[in-house]
Amino acid sequence: MEQAEPGVEVIIVTGEHDISTAPELERRLEAALESGHPVVIDLLGTTFIDSTVLRVLICAREEAGERSVGFRCALGETTGHGVRRLLDLTGMAGRLQAVPTRADAIAGAVAPGHA
Amino acid sequence: MTGRVSDRAMTSRSSGFELELAAETDNVPLVRHALRGLLEASGVPEERISDIALAVTEACANAVLHAYPRSRGQFEVAADLTPGRELVVRVRDHGSGMAPRVDSPGLGVGLPVMAAIADALEIDTPDGSGTLVRMTFDVAGPAS
Numbered sequence: 527m528e529q530a531e532p533g534v535e536v537i538i539v540t541g542e543h544d545i546s547t548a549p550e551l552e553r554r555l556e557a558a559l560e561s562g563h564p565v566v567i568d569l570l571g572t573t574f575i576d577s578t579v580l581r582v583l584i585c586a587r588e589e590a591g592e593r594s595v596g597f598r599c600a601l602g603e604t605t606g607h608g609v610r611r612l613l614d615l616t617g618m619a620g621r622l623q624a625v626p627t628r629a630d631a632i633a634g635a636v637a638p639g640h641a
Numbered sequence: 642m643t644g645r646v647s648d649r650a651m652t653s654r655s656s657g658f659e660l661e662l663a664a665e666t667d668n669v670p671l672v673r674h675a676l677r678g679l680l681e682a683s684g685v686p687e688e689r690i691s692d693i694a695l696a697v698t699e700a701c702a703n704a705v706l707h708a709y710p711r712s713r714g715q716f717e718v719a720a721d722l723t724p725g726r727e728l729v730v731r732v733r734d735h736g737s738g739m740a741p742r743v744d745s746p747g748l749g750v751g752l753p754v755m756a757a758i759a760d761a762l763e764i765d766t767p768d769g770s771g772t773l774v775r776m777t778f779d780v781a782g783p784a785s
Binding site: 542544545546574576577578580606607608611612615616 | 666667669670673687688691692694695698699702705706750751753754757758
């Protein structure tokens with residue numbers, strides 16, 4: 527998990543994440559939302575998430591909405607099967623405001639009228 | 642933590658593992674990696690492994706989260722892959738049962754996810770305490 531984009535909080539989630547790493551991701555997302563900058567979660571290199579991680583992502587999206595902070599997830603071809611499977615099974619893909627590339631996610635998060 | 646290769650692996654072509662673990666979140670990925678190793682060694686397709694890993698992760702997360710809300714305990718995971726290409730995974734805790742929990746850090750989707758992926762799912766309270774989740778997976782082909 528890291529960030530690298532001026533004026534936008536980009537959180538890159540790589541590899542496997544589950545109940546053991548969800549609290550750290552939650553802390554990073556809370557800190558990103560505190561900054562007041564638009565928040566992008568890059569899931570392009572994420573291979574696995576469980577429902578505790580999905581809950582953290584959805585809560586971050588809802589928190590961003592309440593704060594009127596821009597928010598997008600990048601979720602594409604390189605995102606692991608396990609991530610897409612959980613989103614399909616739970617029907618929650620739409621709630622993550624997912625777009626296929628990090629550039630699309632940044633553009634969407636910084637655009638006015640996002641919330 | 643203790644773990645051993647199933648004794649049955651010595652006498653037939655069944656393979657598997659049994660793990661007794663502290664009910665701590667850091668042990669959930671450990672179970673998933675053991676399971677992945679078993680299934681990869683048996684040539685199970687990657688997408689099926691990924692699905693099964695998700696179902697078993699959800700079961701283990703339930704054991705860790707719900708079983709011992711006020712104290713630390715153990716949970717046990719047994720995986721048995723038969724020559725007939727059926728995988729049976731048992732996740733057993735000795736806690737307070739799978740009671741609703743208003744402060745649950747989950748989404749409440751763990752059980753439906755497990756039910757959707759497993760070909761059979763049984764939840765029991767053996768000996769009147771704790772929870773046993775038994776999932777059966779057909780690993781010969783895609784899930785029905």
